[in-house]
Amino acid sequence: MKFAVIGHPVGHSLSPAMHEASFRAIGFAGSYGAVDVAPEELPAAMKRFVAEGYRGINCTIPHKEAVMPLMDTLDASAVKCGAVNTVRIEADGRMTGFNTDCFGFALSLEEACPSFQWQGAALMLGAGGAARAVAVACLEKGCTSLTIANRTRAKAEALADALRVHYDTPIAAIGLDELQAADFSLIINTTAIGLKAEDASALPATYFKAGQVVCDIIPVKRETATLAVARQAGAIGVGGLGMLIHQGAEAFRIWTGQEPDVAAMTAAIS
Ligand code: ATR
Numbered sequence: 001m002k003f004a005v006i007g008h009p010v011g012h013s014l015s016p017a018m019h020e021a022s023f024r025a026i027g028f029a030g031s032y033g034a035v036d037v038a039p040e041e042l043p044a045a046m047k048r049f050v051a052e053g054y055r056g057i058n059c060t061i062p063h064k065e066a067v068m069p070l071m072d073t074l075d076a077s078a079v080k081c082g083a084v085n086t087v088r089i090e091a092d093g094r095m096t097g098f099n100t101d102c103f104g105f106a107l108s109l110e111e112a113c114p115s116f117q118w119q120g121a122a123l124m125l126g127a128g129g130a131a132r133a134v135a136v137a138c139l140e141k142g143c144t145s146l147t148i149a150n151r152t153r154a155k156a157e158a159l160a161d162a163l164r165v166h167y168d169t170p171i172a173a174i175g176l177d178e179l180q181a182a183d184f185s186l187i188i189n190t191t192a193i194g195l196k197a198e199d200a201s202a203l204p205a206t207y208f209k210a211g212q213v214v215c216d217i218i219p220v221k222r223e224t225a226t227l228a229v230a231r232q233a234g235a236i237g238v239g240g241l242g243m244l245i246h247q248g249a250e251a252f253r254i255w256t257g258q259e260p261d262v263a264a265m266t267a268a269i270s
Contacts, residue, residue, distance in 0.1 A: 001030040002053060003255065006037045006045065007060035014219060014269045015058055018248055021268035025261035039066060046070050050093045056255035057087040058248070064129050071097035080166060081133040086251040100250035101133035101243070105217065106141055108242025113213055118142045120185030125176065125202050127155040130217060131190040135159065139167045143186065147172045149179045151191070181207045187230070188215040194224035201229040210234030219244040221270065241269060 005015040011034065019032035037045040039062055046067070049057055059067050064083040068074065071084065077099040078084045084097035109116060118141035124134060127150035138146055146169060150156035153175035160173035193202040195218055203226065208214060214230035219240040227237035245265050252260040 001028075001055045001256070002033075003030060003056040003058075004033040004035045004049070004054060005058040005060060006035050006042075006063055008036055008038055008062060010034045010036050010060065013060065014244060015248055017268045018245065018265045019252065019260075021264040022249075022252065022260040022262075025264035026258070028256070028258065037063065039063070042066055043070055046087075046095070050089055050095070055089050056251065057089070058251055059085050059087065061129060068097060071095050073097070075099070077102060080136050082162060083129060083132060085133075085247060086254055088254055098251070098254055099133055100247040100254070101130065102137045102140070103250050104243040104245070104247030105134050105215075106137040107246045108240075109213065109215060109238055111242060111246075112238040113236055116213055117185070119144055121145045121147070121183060122186040122188070123147045123149065123179075123182075123184040124188045124190060125149050125193075126190035127152070127159040127173075128190065128192075132159060132162070134188055134190050134217065135163055136166075138186070138188075139163065139169050139171075143169065145170045145172070147174065147179075147182075147184070149174050149176045151176045153178075179203075179207075184212060186213050186215070187235075188217065189224075189226050190217055194218045194220075194226055197222065199225060201225040203229075205229050205233050208233035208235045212236070213238060216240055217243050241266075245269070 023030045072094045073096040075098040078097040081099035086098040088096045122138045122143040148156040156173035160171045189202045208230040212235040214235045215238040216224045217240040231237045249260045
């Protein structure tokens with residue numbers, strides 16, 4: 001069975017190594033590649049994957065939203081998250097879009113902090129492609145309020161409006177420059193701050209406190225400055241590799257109905 005991750009760029013993706021390690025560990029006859037697809041080539045590329053017998057595609061930046069209208073069916077997870085990161089291609093070529101980022105984020109947090117209580121005030125930095133799945137996870141899991149702080153305030157407001165259609169939880173939208181230190185039990189960085197090794201922390205140390213959980217969803221092995229500053233302030237830091245692993249593991253279950261080797265996936269990228 002053939003699978004691939006598509007993105008633009010996609011060369012940095014850890015997904016091929018992660019999935020192929022699991023394929024080897026469970027004796028699954030499959031291959032998983034990384035294919036660079038430019039935005040304007042997306043419809044033709046999806047047709048080509050179907051014609052070439054691919055059975056599953058993961059979508060990363062910038063395709064998660066653009067791929068939605070190309071699907072024959074959207075799973076409820078994709079509708080809620082407003083994005084597709086997992087495409088299942090049936091034997092007859094029909095495509096169903098799912099979102100496993102939400103599942104992956106929630107499970108990675110719970111795995112890293114088994115005693116974490118979702119009931120509390122959550123702060124999410126960023127309102128881009130990755131943010132909505134994270135927000136949906138917080139709201140589904142029962143956070144008591146969600147503050148979305150984004151550099152471009154209008155994008156935070158648009159995301160809050162889209163979420164209020166599905167959830168009654170209080171959701172505030174503010175500019176990153178308007179953010180005040182407050183009693184958040186959970187802070188999540190979904191911005192691009194930290195992608196570059198030299199990036200500073202997304203927030204100054206005064207925003208972090210002991211007992212708080214701080215997640216940085218950037219999937220890198222190194223500790224980001226945000227996590228380093230948060231840990232120094234006594235917060236519990238959660239990196240982004242767990243979310244990457246669990247979204248991928250769930251995608252494999254959706255494609256095959258089989259259980260992947262999560263330990264092998266973890267070892268391959270850690
Ligand atoms: P992704 O799909 O990974 O979320 P994205 O959709 O490009 O990527 O979103 C990037 C997010 O990081 C956005 O919230 C962006 O803020 P803007 O909406 O104002 O562009 C945020 N971001 C990127 N660089 C940033 C920076 N230097 N400071 C603050 N926020 C930044």
